[in-house]
Every structure is written in structure tokens, then in C-alpha cells.
Amino acid sequence: MAAQGGAAPSTYTPTPTKKTQRSPFFSDSDVDWLRPDGRGFHQCRAAFFRTGAVNSAAGSAYAEFGNTKVIVSVFGPRESKKAMVYSDVGRLNCNVSYTTFANPARGLGSDNKEFSSMLHKALEGAIMLETFPKTTVDVFALVLESGGSDLPVVISCASLALADAGIMMYDLVAGVSVSCLGRNLIIDPILEEESFQDGSMMITCMPSRYEVTQLTITGEWSTAKLNEAMQLCLDACSKLDKIMRACLEEAASASQD
Amino acid sequence: MGLPDASGDLSSEMEVDAFRRLFPLRYFERHLSESIRPDARPLGRARDTTLALGAVASAHGSALAKIGSTTMLAAIKMEVMTPSTESPDEGSIAIDFHMPPICSPIVRPGRPAEAAPVISKQLSDTISSSGMINLKELSLVSGKAAWMAYLDIYCLDADGALFDAALLSAVAAFSHLQIPIVSLNDDGKIELISEEDDGAKLEVEPVNKEKRKLTLSGIPFSLTCILHKNYILADPTAEEESIMETAVTVVLDSSSRLVSFYKPGGPVLAHTSAVQDCVALTRQRVKELQNILDETLSGMEID
Numbered sequence: 001m002a003a004q005g006g007a008a009p010s011t012y013t014p015t016p017t018k019k020t021q022r023s024p025f026f027s028d029s030d031v032d033w034l035r036p037d038g039r040g041f042h043q044c045r046a047a048f049f050r051t052g053a054v055n056s057a058a059g060s061a062y063a064e065f066g067n068t069k070v071i072v073s074v075f076g077p078r079e080s081k082k083a084m085v086y087s088d089v090g091r092l093n094c095n096v097s098y099t100t101f102a103n104p105a106r107g108l109g110s111d112n113k114e115f116s117s118m119l120h121k122a123l124e125g126a127i128m129l130e131t132f133p134k135t136t137v138d139v140f141a142l143v144l145e146s147g148g149s150d151l152p153v154v155i156s157c158a159s160l161a162l163a164d165a166g167i168m169m170y171d172l173v174a175g176v177s178v179s180c181l182g183r184n185l186i187i188d189p190i191l192e193e194e195s196f197q198d199g200s201m202m203i204t205c206m207p208s209r210y211e212v213t214q215l216t217i218t219g220e221w222s223t224a225k226l227n228e229a230m231q232l233c234l235d236a237c238s239k240l241d242k243i244m245r246a247c248l249e250e251a252a253s254a255s256q257d
Numbered sequence: 258m259g260l261p262d263a264s265g266d267l268s269s270e271m272e273v274d275a276f277r278r279l280f281p282l283r284y285f286e287r288h289l290s291e292s293i294r295p296d297a298r299p300l301g302r303a304r305d306t307t308l309a310l311g312a313v314a315s316a317h318g319s320a321l322a323k324i325g326s327t328t329m330l331a332a333i334k335m336e337v338m339t340p341s342t343e344s345p346d347e348g349s350i351a352i353d354f355h356m357p358p359i360c361s362p363i364v365r366p367g368r369p370a371e372a373a374p375v376i377s378k379q380l381s382d383t384i385s386s387s388g389m390i391n392l393k394e395l396s397l398v399s400g401k402a403a404w405m406a407y408l409d410i411y412c413l414d415a416d417g418a419l420f421d422a423a424l425l426s427a428v429a430a431f432s433h434l435q436i437p438i439v440s441l442n443d444d445g446k447i448e449l450i451s452e453e454d455d456g457a458k459l460e461v462e463p464v465n466k467e468k469r470k471l472t473l474s475g476i477p478f479s480l481t482c483i484l485h486k487n488y489i490l491a492d493p494t495a496e497e498e499s500i501m502e503t504a505v506t507v508v509l510d511s512s513s514r515l516v517s518f519y520k521p522g523g524p525v526l527a528h529t530s531a532v533q534d535c536v537a538l539t540r541q542r543v544k545e546l547q548n549i550l551d552e553t554l555s556g557m558e559i560d
Binding site (some may be wrong): 101141145 | 314315316319326328330332334353355357360367416467495551
């Protein structure tokens with residue numbers, strides 16, 4: 001969609017871990033899975049971000065990672081709902097929904113309650129809620145197309161939209177997920193890979209502060225695998241952060257002209 | 258109406274932005290009397306319009322339409338169904354218009370926008386009554402199988418003239434639609450033939466080898482105008498729509514025949530001359546939109 005314009009999207013593939021005795025990562029016998037899009041196991045999809053996608057919102061961002069396409073709008077700070085009790089700190093309200101054509105089979109395009117609450121928890125720690133007392137900031141995400149790793153893309157995109165709206169944050173939040181498939185760790189899995197995974201890990205973090213805002217692990221993992229996956233995620237997050245910052249800088253310099 | 262007089266005195270010493278917020282109607286009328294609008298458009302001109310086809314990879318036909326900042330994403334998914342007994346050799350179309358919370362500050366999750374079902378209904382009415390799509394083309398096996406076309410339109414950014422943008426995206430999605438190839442299996446059931454083994458093995462005879470594209474005739478295009486006093490404002494923004502409430506939507510087809518005309522109430526009563534002016538503006542706009550659609554389609558063919 002928006003990918004036609006602007007420079008070629010950059011990638012945020014993490015650098016391989018330094019332990020020499022383990023390299024090369026995959027000997028021939030190791031590889032029992034070829035990624036459908038021809039990527040290496042530790043290679044991320046090209047990431048594309050653009051802020052200011054929705055004019056009627058206070059801030060917004062569009063993200064495209066391969067076939068995963070999301071838009072996030074931020075509204076507010078605005079008056080909290082009447083029913084809410086008085087609060088010294090601001091409130092954050094998040095919602096993630098899917099279009100009916102997001103998945104290959106036509107769905108109902110409903111709200112995703114689980115992702116809504118995960119998005120809330122991933123962002124909460126990064127926002128300076130005390131800067132907008134008594135009011136609410138709404139973060140609404142729409143997944144236009146689901147191509148795998150939806151939640152980390154939504155979270156990264158939302159933090160960019162918050163920055164675009166001028167909401168005070170300690171740092172941007174970048175999210176990356178890793179799937180465990182048999183003996184292999186694959187980063188930034190697509191939909192098909194997610195459906196076959198034995199376990200998954202998602203880290204969202206504030207890369208400049210080196211603080212994790214959310215860590216979810218599901219499935220079966222060995223400690224060694226966990227360590228390796230965490231390193232991979234953190235490294236990819238810090239690279240993703242650079243791409244996100246570049247997008248903000250580009251928008252800022254464009255508005256100055 | 259004691260305020261407008263007060264605003265007249267204040268206007269000289271108030272900042273423009275403050276004046277715009279406090280006395281929006283006065284602010285607009287000041288512009289209208291100079292035959293210009295706050296976004297520097299003449300009264301009768303529509304905003305810049307762009308179209309992009311194939312924006313949704315997972316759909317069989319899709320289009321992204323932008324009129325000013327109003328953005329619509331339309332996608333069509335085709336499914337095989339059993340046709341009704343009344344019309345055994347016709348397929349059908351289901352149109353749904355969505356306004357997700359991202360599109361506007363007035364839409365909140367769990368509380369759908371009032372405008373959405375209204376526009377949904379208008380779109381279905383317009384598309385079915387324009388006769389743009391021959392439903393017989395959506396038939397596969399008479400009485401047994403036919404296509405159901407699910408058209409979903411998402412408003413990504415709401416900045417006025419929602420119906421116009423939605424109709425444009427719908428029409429563009431239908432012209433981009435590529436009907437999947439299906440075959441009849443041994444049990445007499447319809448099966449999809451995937452694109453990959455399309456050339457490799459074709460022992461099963463496709464049912465619809467030729468009919469991959471719909472022939473669209475009499476494509477409808479629309480223009481919404483705001484009536485305010487004696488002024489007619491084409492293609493209003495959300496701000497203009499909120500201040501001046503009387504809207505008229507005219508839908509013409511590509512040979513300038515009237516398909517639909519909506520004037521859902523409002524404080525201004527339309528005179529015959531105003532109605533004629535709206536139709537004349539729409540006629541011009543239809544030519545513009547037809548050109549934009551043609552250019553977008555020919556751009557696709559080159560790729």
C-alpha cells in the first residue's frame with residue numbers, strides 16, 4: 001500500500017550470537033524446515049513504518065512487515081468516560097481489531113480482546129501517565145492484513161503513533177517474536193510458521209533504556225533455547241528501534257520544510 | 258442568535274484559530290462570501306482523488322480510494338454458494354461498510370458509528386439498482402452453484418464525503434476483481450484450483466475458464482454537496498459537514514443517467530435550481546472519476 005513511496009524498507013535482522021563453537025548455526029542435518037518466503041531462520045522481514053496515516057487522529061502510524069499490515073490511531077488526551085472515578089494519572093485505553101479480510105478465510109472482523117489487553121500492558125510502562133491527569137489516551141489498532149507476528153507489529157506501530165501524537169514516553173517500545181520449531185529458532189514468524197510452532201516468545205522492550213515491558217513465553221522451551229531466543233529478540237528490538245527512530249526523524253524533517 | 262453579532266465585533270481582534278473554533282459558522286460564511294473555502298478550494302471543486310488497486314493481497318479484488326484525506330479500503334472475497342430457488346442462475350453480492358475506531362475521534366470501540374449502516378444500505382441500493390454487475394455472470398452451475406461476492410469496505414480515515422469515497426473504492430475493487438478458477442469434482446462439488454498448479458496439470462476441466470473478469474456496465478459515481486443558504490459546496494470535509502447540515506448526494510452512471518438521489522432532510526430546502534446545479538456538478542465530477550478509474554486500470558495492465 002504505502003510501500004511504493006519512499007526509500008526501500010530497511011531490515012532489522014539481529015547479528016548472529018558470538019559464541020564461536022556453535023557456528024555455523026545450521027549444519028545441513030539441522031535444517032529440516034525451509035521458510036516459505038526464503039528467509040534465513042534469523043532473518044527478519046523488511047520493516048516499513050510511516051507516521052501520519054490518519055489525519056483525523058491526534059497521531060497515527062502505518063506498519064508493513066511483509067504481509068502483516070496494521071494501522072494504529074491515537075486519540076486524546078481527552079475526557080475520560082463519565083463513569084470513571086477521579087484519577088491523578090492518565091488512563092490508557094487500547095483496542096485491537098481485525099478486518100474481515102485480514103485472514104485468508106473470511107472472518108467476522110471482531111475485536112481481539114486478548115491482544116487489546118496485551119497491547120495495553122506492553123505500552124503502559126513506557127508512557128508517562130502522570131503528564132495527562134484525569135484524561136484518557138485511546139490507542140486503536142486495526143490489522144488490515146494478518147501475515148504473522150501481528151502483536152509485536154501492532155505494539156511497535158502503536159508506540160510510533162503515540163510519539164506522533166506527542167504523548168510523553170520514556171522510550172519507544174519495539175516488539176519482536178521468535179518461534180521455536182523443533183530444534184530451530186525462527187525470528188519474526190509468518191502465519192504459516194506460527195501455526196506449526198512448538199513454542200513462542202515475544203519481547204517488547206524500550207531499547208535505549210534496555211528495559212523489557214513485556215515478555216511472553218508459551219510452549220516447550222529448554223533454558224539454553226530461552227537464552228538464545230531472548231538474545232535474538234533483544235538484538236532485533238534494538239535494530240527495529242533504529243528503523244522506528246529513522247521514521248520519526250524523517251517525518252520531523254519533512255514537516256520542517 | 259445573539260452570538261453572531263458579538264463575533265462580528267470580536268473577529269478583528271481574535272486569532273484566526275480561536276475565531277474558527279468559537280464561531281465556526283461565521284468563519285465559514287466569511288470564506289463563502291469570497292467564493293473560497295478554508296482549504297483554498299473554490300466552492301464547486303472536489304478534493305484530490307487517488308486510487309490504488311490490489312492493496313489487499315489476500316482478497317480476490319481490492320482497492321484503496323482517497324478523496325482528500327478520506328480513505329477507504331475495499332476488498333472482495335469470493336465464495337461458492339447454492340443460489341436461491343427464485344433466481345437459480347444468479348450469484349449475489351453482500352456489501353458491508355465498516356467504520357473502525359481508528360477512523361475518527363467520534364467512533365469508539367463497542368459503539369459502532371451511526372453512519373455506517375446507513376452508508377452500507379445506500380451502497381447496496383446504488384450498486385444493485387445501477388445494474389453495474391450482471392448477477393448472471395456470477396453463476397457457475399445453474400441451480401447448483403454460484404458466486405457470493407463479499408465486499409467489505411473499511412473507512413481508514415473519515416474526513417467527509419464518506420459515501421463518495423466508499424462507492425469509488427467499491428467500484429474500483431469490482432473492476433480489479435479476478436474470479437478464482439474452480440472445477441467440478443467427481444462428487445459434483447465445486448473445488449478451487451490453486452494458482453500454482455494452474456498450468457501444470459489440468460486434467461480437471463475448469464468450470465469458468467473464460468469468465469475471470471466481470472463486465473461492468475453503467476458504473477455509478479457520486480458527488481456529495483452541502484447546501485448552505487445559496488451556496489453549494491462540493492465534496493465537503495468532515496468539518497464542513499458538521500457545521501452545515503444539509504447534504505445532497507447525487508449518483509450518476511458513466512453515461513450520466515441518474516441512479517440515486519439522496520437528500521436526507523436538513524434545515525435547507527432545496528430549490529429546483531439548486532438540485533439542477535448539484536446534478537451539473539456531479540456530471541463534471543463523474544467525468545473526472547471515470548478518468549481516474551480508467552488511468553488506474555490501464556496502469557495496472559502495463560504492470
